[in-house]
Structures are given as C-alpha cells and as structure tokens.
Amino acid sequence: MTMAPTESAQGAKDIAIADMPARRSPALQLLSILLKSPVGVAGSLIVSAVVLLAFIGPLISPHDPLNRNIRSRFKPPGFVDQNGNVYSLGNDQLGRDIFSRIIAGSRVSVLVGVVSVLISGTIGVIYGLISGFVGGIIDSILMRIVDGLLSIPFIILVIAISGVVGAGLSTLILILGFTGWITYARVIRGEVLKVREMEYVIAAYALGQSRLKVMFLHILPNVVASAIVLAAVQVGVTILAESSLSFLGLGVKPPTVTWGLMLSDGRQYINSAWWMTLYPGIAITITVLGVVFLGDWLRDFLDPNVRGRA
Amino acid sequence: MRGFFISRMAQLVVTMFIVSVVVFFILRLSGDPILVVAPDFFSEEQIEQMRKFWGFDRPIGEQYLNFVTKAITGNFGKSYLAKRPAMELVFERLGYSWILAAAAAAIGLTIAVPLGILSALKRNSFIDLVITSMSSLGTAMPSFWLGLMLIIVFSVHLGLLPVFGALEAKSIILPAATLGVGMAARLSRMTRSAMLEVLNQDYVRTARSKGLMHKTVILRHALRNALIPIVTVFGLQLGWLLGGSVVVESVFSWPGLGRLMIDSISVRDNTVVQAGLLFFALSFILINYAIDVIYIILDPRIKFQ
Numbered sequence: 001m002t003m004a005p006t007e008s009a010q011g012a013k014d015i016a017i018a019d020m021p022a023r024r025s026p027a028l029q030l031l032s033i034l035l036k037s038p039v040g041v042a043g044s045l046i047v048s049a050v051v052l053l054a055f056i057g058p059l060i061s062p063h064d065p066l067n068r069n070i071r072s073r074f075k076p077p078g079f080v081d082q083n084g085n086v087y088s089l090g091n092d093q094l095g096r097d098i099f100s101r102i103i104a105g106s107r108v109s110v111l112v113g114v115v116s117v118l119i120s121g122t123i124g125v126i127y128g129l130i131s132g133f134v135g136g137i138i139d140s141i142l143m144r145i146v147d148g149l150l151s152i153p154f155i156i157l158v159i160a161i162s163g164v165v166g167a168g169l170s171t172l173i174l175i176l177g178f179t180g181w182i183t184y185a186r187v188i189r190g191e192v193l194k195v196r197e198m199e200y201v202i203a204a205y206a207l208g209q210s211r212l213k214v215m216f217l218h219i220l221p222n223v224v225a226s227a228i229v230l231a232a233v234q235v236g237v238t239i240l241a242e243s244s245l246s247f248l249g250l251g252v253k254p255p256t257v258t259w260g261l262m263l264s265d266g267r268q269y270i271n272s273a274w275w276m277t278l279y280p281g282i283a284i285t286i287t288v289l290g291v292v293f294l295g296d297w298l299r300d301f302l303d304p305n306v307r308g309r310a
Numbered sequence: 311m312r313g314f315f316i317s318r319m320a321q322l323v324v325t326m327f328i329v330s331v332v333v334f335f336i337l338r339l340s341g342d343p344i345l346v347v348a349p350d351f352f353s354e355e356q357i358e359q360m361r362k363f364w365g366f367d368r369p370i371g372e373q374y375l376n377f378v379t380k381a382i383t384g385n386f387g388k389s390y391l392a393k394r395p396a397m398e399l400v401f402e403r404l405g406y407s408w409i410l411a412a413a414a415a416a417i418g419l420t421i422a423v424p425l426g427i428l429s430a431l432k433r434n435s436f437i438d439l440v441i442t443s444m445s446s447l448g449t450a451m452p453s454f455w456l457g458l459m460l461i462i463v464f465s466v467h468l469g470l471l472p473v474f475g476a477l478e479a480k481s482i483i484l485p486a487a488t489l490g491v492g493m494a495a496r497l498s499r500m501t502r503s504a505m506l507e508v509l510n511q512d513y514v515r516t517a518r519s520k521g522l523m524h525k526t527v528i529l530r531h532a533l534r535n536a537l538i539p540i541v542t543v544f545g546l547q548l549g550w551l552l553g554g555s556v557v558v559e560s561v562f563s564w565p566g567l568g569r570l571m572i573d574s575i576s577v578r579d580n581t582v583v584q585a586g587l588l589f590f591a592l593s594f595i596l597i598n599y600a601i602d603v604i605y606i607i608l609d610p611r612i613k614f615q
Contacts, residue, residue, distance in 0.1 A: 148328025153553035163575030281455035
C-alpha cells in the first residue's frame with residue numbers, strides 16, 4: 001500500500017505472470033481483477049452511471065423535471081411539441097417530461113441508498129462487534145433483541161415506523177438507517193466469533209494489548225470485508241424499500257422527484273398511460289441490478305475461498 | 311427430540327416478548343398517541359378524558375404490562391376507527407393473506423426448484439446463463455412494479471384478468487403471480503448453489519460409479535440432500551414474501567392483512583397496527599418453527615445432536 005506508483009508500474013513490467021499481484025498498486029490490481037469479471041464490469045458501469053446521473057443530472061436533463069404543461073399531458077413516448085422539443089419517454093398527467101424526471105429521481109435513490117446504508121452499517125458493525133466480542137449474557141440479550149426485530153419483516157417494520165413518525169426524505173433516510181442495521185448485527189457477530197479465536201488475536205493479548213485495542217485494531221479490520229459485501233446488498237434493498245414506501249405514500253413527498261412516486265402517479269393512470277409506469281420501474285430495476293452485480297463481484301473478490309477458484 | 315422442542319418453545323416466548331416491546335414502543339415514537347387521533351376541535355378537557363378512557367394517563371410501564379396481558383388473551387382493544395375489536399378485523403383479513411402467501415409460495419417453488427436444478431446440471435451453459443440472468447433480474451425488480459406491469463398487460467390490454475379486489479376466484483392470479491415470480495427469482499439462485507454443492511460430494515460420485523441412472527442419482531441422491539439448504543432459504547424468503555405481500559396487496563386491493571395495515575397506518579388506527587404487526591411476527595416465527603421441524607425430518611443427523 002505504501003509503494004510508489006512508478007515503482008509498482010516497474011514491478012508490473014518485471015513480472016510476466018499476471019497472477020502475482022503483490023507488487024502492483026492496489027488500485028491497478030483491483031482494476032485488473034474487475035476487468036476479468038463481466039458481472040463486475042456491468043455492475044460497476046451501471047452504478048457509476050447512476051451516481052454520475054445523480055450529480056450532473058440537471059446539466060444534461062433535456063427538460064425541467066418540474067415544468068408542467070397542460071397542453072402536453074399524457075403524451076406518449078416520442079412526442080414532439082410544436083417547438084420541436086422531443087419528449088422521448090412521454091409525459092405524465094401534468095405534462096412533465098418523464099425522461100427528465102427519471103434523471104432527477106436518481107438523486108434520491110443514490111442519496112437514500114448511500115446515506116442510510118452508511119448509518120445502518122456503522123450501527124450494525126458496532127453492535128455485532130460488541131455482541132461477539134463481549135460474549136456471555138450481554139451477547140445473549142443483544143442477539144435475542146435482533147431475533148425479535150428480525151421476526152418483523154423489514155419493510156413492514158419500516159412502514160409502521162414511517163406511518164407513525166411521518167414522511168419526508170430526511171426522515172425516511174433516518175428510518176431506513178436506524179432499522180437496516182439488524183441485518184448486519186448477526187452476520188458480523190458470527191464473523192467476530194470466528195476471528196476472536198485466531199492466533200493473531202491471541203498473540204495481541206499476549207503482547208499486552210488492551211481489550212479495546214484488540215477489538216478495534218485486530219478484530220474490526222478482519223470483519224470489514226463481510227460488512228462491505230452486506231452493505232452492497234443493503235444498498236439494493238434500501239433503494240427498493242424507498243421506492244415501495246414512496247409508492248405507498250409513506251415515504252418521500254412531492255415535489256421531490258422519486259421513482260417510487262412516479263410509479264404511484266403511473267398507477268392512477270394505468271388504464272391509459274402505460275409509459276408512466278414502465279420507465280420508472282425500468283430505472284429502479286437497472287439500478288438495483290447494478291448494485292446486485294457489484295455486490296456479487298465484491299463477494300467473490302473479498303472471499304478468498306472463491307477468489308482462488310475464479 | 312423433546313429437548314429440542316422445549317428449547318425452541320422457550321426461544322419463541324423470548325422472541326415474542328421482544329417483539330411485543332418493539333411493537334408497543336414503535337407506536338409511541340410519535341410522542342403523545344392521543345394527540346394523533348383526537349380531532350382538532352377537542353378541548354383540553356375532552357382530550358384529557360379521551361386519554362383516561364384509552365389508559366394513556368398511566369405510567370408507561372403499566373401501559374405496557376396492560377397491553378401485554380391483554381394481548382396474550384387476544385385482546386388488543388378496539389379499533390379507533392371501526393369501533394370493533396382489532397383482533398376481529400385482523401382475523402377477517404388473515405385468511406386472505408394466507409391464501410395469497412400459500413399460492414405465491416407454491417408458484418415460487420414450482421418455478422424455482424426445477425429451474426435451479428437445471429441450471430446447476432448445465433452449469434456454465436447458455437441455459438444456465440439465461441436462468442441466472444432471469445433470477446438476478448427478478449431479484450432487482452420491485453415486486454409492486456411487476457404487479458403494475460402485469461395489470462397493464464393482462465387486465466388493461468388483454469382484458470383477461472380482474473385488476474382489483476377478491477371478488478372472483480381468478481382475482482388471485484395476478485397478485486400470486488407477482489409475489490411468486492419474485493420468490494422464484496430468489497429461490498432458484500439458492501437451489502442452484504445448493505445443488506452445485508451437493509453434486510460435488512463423494513456420495514453422488516459413488517452413486518454414479520455404481521452405474522445408477524442419471525435420473526436416480528439426481529432425484530434420490532442429490533436433490534434429497536440439496537433440499538436442506540433449499541428449505542432454509544425458503545424460510546428466510548418468507549420474510550420477504552410477507553413484506554412484499556403488504557405492498558402487493560395494496561397494488562391489487564387484495565383484502566389481506568397487509569392492506570389492512572397500510573390502511574390503518576394512514577388513518578393512525580394504532581390498535582389495529584399493533585395487532586397486525588404482532589400477527590406478522592407470530593406467523594413468521596411459527597413458520598420458521600415449522601421449518602425447523604421439517605429440517606429434522608429431512609436430515610436425521612440433526613436428531614442426535
């Protein structure tokens with residue numbers, strides 16, 4: 001990791017065999033492994049495209065996603081108005097451009113996916129770490145709490161809480177963040193139990209390191225890989241949950257543009273304007289598919305057992 | 311064997327206790343529960359009266375104890391809105407939810423198990439690629455969107471199936487198919503990997519080298535052992551199925567427990583929400599309990615542990 005880039009490039013040239021990654025820079029190493037996997041390439045391309053869209057959306061959006069135009073309501077895909085403006089994916093019930101709204105909706109999906117997973121991941125990893133490391137009665141209590149929470153299906157729990165607390169983008173992010181940790185807790189605890197018995201942990205104790213130091217310096221880094229894989233899965237789950245909640249009217253409220261809200265509009269005019277339902281759903285599916293692919297690849301990459309075989 | 315049942319029962323009680331605490335406090339997250347349901351024109355006095363009537367003036371611990379002791383006997387209090395016992399409302403809907411979940415699970419298994427096996431047997435072939443791609447696609451798709459698309463195709467354009475409600479027998483087809491496809495996508499992936507694992511085992515190789523027919527090896531030796539992880543995953547996916555059913559029931563106006571929950575949440579009919587949440591948790595826990603029992607039947611080794 002401390003190797004200078006020039007030196008590592010030289011190193012890469014010197015070694016003819018591609019499978020000697022130890023002397024390349026980690027970024028280059030990661031890239032070369034990534035390029036070998038079609039799933040990994042597809043996943044990272046989709047995810048970077050959606051993230052990019054979320055950032056530069058307003059710059060490339062063909063129309064204003066909030067601009068209403070009564071005269072072009074419910075126009076089908078490919079509609080061209082008298083000024084020659086093209087509405088490639090059609091218009092909704094207020095004459096707003098669906099393509100521009102899909103671009104604008106990417107922002108909420110990325111925001112919700114990233115921020116709530118950061119919150120839930122942090123809580124879940126710390127919870128699992130404490131549970132597995134401390135053990136004993138505390139571990140039993142903490143795990144029974146997780147069992148209880150897990151027996152209420154995630155989306156139902158989230159629906160109930162957001163029904164009580166109220167809707168809105170930031171509230172929703174917090175709710176998803178403060179409920180999503182449950183998934184991590186059990187897995188991380190299991191990993192901690194495994195790592196806890198490793199020789200290097202025992203060695204760290206023998207060298208006189210404090211329990212806190214062992215927990216954060218020796219155990220935590222070794223369970224991070226599992227947490228990252230889980231986080232990738234959770235981003236997909238969270239994006240789907242946000243769209244479900246917004247669709248049900250319990251999530252983000254208009255005028256914020258989200259794919260779930262667009263589907264809720266589409267449902268009302270399902271008899272006449274199929275394009276209002278089709279395209280936002282495709283946007284969600286592709287985004288989640290990208291995240292799932294990336295997660296699959298990360299799992300294979302970070303799991304040394306699978307990695308050797310690939 | 312008996313020890314197993316007893317320890318699992320004890321675990322179930324503890325889990326339900328935690329669920330009850332969670333359910334009780336979720337509905338107090340909003341602060342004063344009475345202000346949420348009291349009409350705007352009520353005076354301080356009237357609100358105070360209402361608070362007394364519903365028992366919200368007692369200390370929180372007492373309120374919880376009260377809630378739990380009543381809930382154990384199936385008494386969740388009356389619905390604020392329907393003025394009928396919440397349990398009654400839940401029971402009316404429970405049947406619909408169970409039928410829908412059973413139909414969806416049946417569709418899911420019928421699609422997923424054969425495709426998962428085929429995918430594993432033809433590993434890395436074109437068929438495998440198609441099946442695994444479909445499975446990823448099905449996992450990534452929001453179930454309610456699939457439901458909406460099915461409505462557009464089968465109800466709006468072809469006019470074959472009813473869109474809303476549960477008035478005729480064929481009303482169940484679309485919601486069950488929606489959930490079943492989502493379930494199949496998740497299950498076929500797991501069936502494939504479970505089957506792949508088993509196919510590499512020594513006993514499968516032995517069965518082959520004994521000269522047994524391909525079909526016998528797959529069905530009697532491989533599938534039987536692969537069933538154990540498949541059953542586990544099926545149990546885990548039931549959580550997804552129950553959750554998904556809440557949203558899908560709303561899409562199709564299916565009169566199940568999920569729709570009752572959504573309707574009650576939007577009008578803040580808290581007693582019904584509590585009863586519904588506890589029932590969801592209870593069904594989930596009981597199904598997983600049943601799965602543990604199936605486990606023992608499938609894998610005789612577990613008995614001796």
